[in-house]
Amino acid sequence: MSSEEDSRKDPLPSQDSASPQGPQQPEAHSDFVEQTTTVEGVAMVRLLGPGDRLLKSVEREHPRVRVLARGNEITFSGQRDDVAAAEALLREITAMARNGVDLEPAQVERSQRLIDRGEETPTDVLGQAIVQSRGKIIRPKTLGQKQYVDAIDDNTIVFGIGPAGTGKTYLAMAKAVQALQRKEVTRLILTRPAVEAGERLGYLPGTLNDKIDPYLRPLFDALNEMLDPEVVVKLMASGTIEVAPLAYMRGRTLNDAFVVLDEAQNTTPEQMKMFLTRLGFGSKMVVTGDITQLDLPMGASGLKLVTHVLGGIDEVHFSHLTSDDVVRHTLVARIVDAYTEYDQKKQADDHRRRDRNEGR
Secondary structure: OOOHHHHHOOOOHHHHHOOOOOOOOOOOOOOEEEEEEEOOOOOHHHHHOHHHHHHHHHHHHOOOOEEEEEOOEEEEEEEHHHHHHHHHHHHHHHHHHHOOOOOOHHHHHHHHHHHHHOOOOHHHHHOOOOEEEOOEEEOOOOHHHHHHHHHHHHOOEEEEEOOOOOOHHHHHHHHHHHHHHOOOOOEEEEEEOOOOOOOOOOOOOOOHHHHHHHHHHHHHHHHHHHOOHHHHHHHHHOOOEEEEEHHHHOOOOEOOEEEEEOOHHHOOHHHHHHHHOOEOOOOEEEEEEOOOOOOOOOOOOHHHHHHHHOOOOOOEEEEEOOHHHOOOOHHHHHHHHHHHHHHHHHHHHHHHHHHHHHHO
């Protein structure tokens, strides 16, 4: 365990019961080791978390290793390879803590997954800051999110396609705010189609802005998390930030702007073409959507079609996020996987039924 009381326990209790003849000591040729690491440059309370919960997360990732914290020293006990793997994970979360990352148990788990893949280090992926505001730093939290953010930097038009909770809209908004703060663009334009999500809302009361507000509210909410609400009001009043339905984009050329189109699965092919051809000089576009959550009453989705039409064009990139990139409640990832499995089974059944009918 991860507290000083456990120092009275044997490093590997399982060895005591390994033989009916009684406790056995590790043999001379055994790979059992006890390794102590001194942590420097970061407060232990920040590294261990409340109630040592982060250290307990390390233990969960490496159940064959006993971890004990005393002062600024952490001791690992177990087989040599297991201890080395646990130490590697500790080094990564220590480096992130030094860089100001607010660590949570979920990030320990994601860090171990990244280490297992061996593609990029957790420090490189989870330590990249996009926007800092109101004491909060927005960062990518998975490898897929990091690749998505990098694609936005490297391309003119990026499509972020994936299920709910993968951060595709939130990170696009963060990159838009970052571009405005760095003066890479002179304005932000945030838009989405005004399509009802499965239920009829009827005739809403009030002005035109009141009527379209429910459709655009998620974009306002994200903005207010990344900027002070008073600043958002001023920037919108000056036209620096514009939040509007997709229909307002027709006939315009958007120069020196960072443009985000959200819920793009609910665009028609004609609307998608109209939107993409608004691109002006010095501008960047990010299009986000989830093709499994289609609310169009009829017809094809512009987001589905565009993946086939623009697949081979330079400066256009498609980032496909998956359930591995979901950063909401862990249950959300399982829900996404369950629906994906159901859809795949249904499609396979439909194909078999169609084949049988054609064979008659």
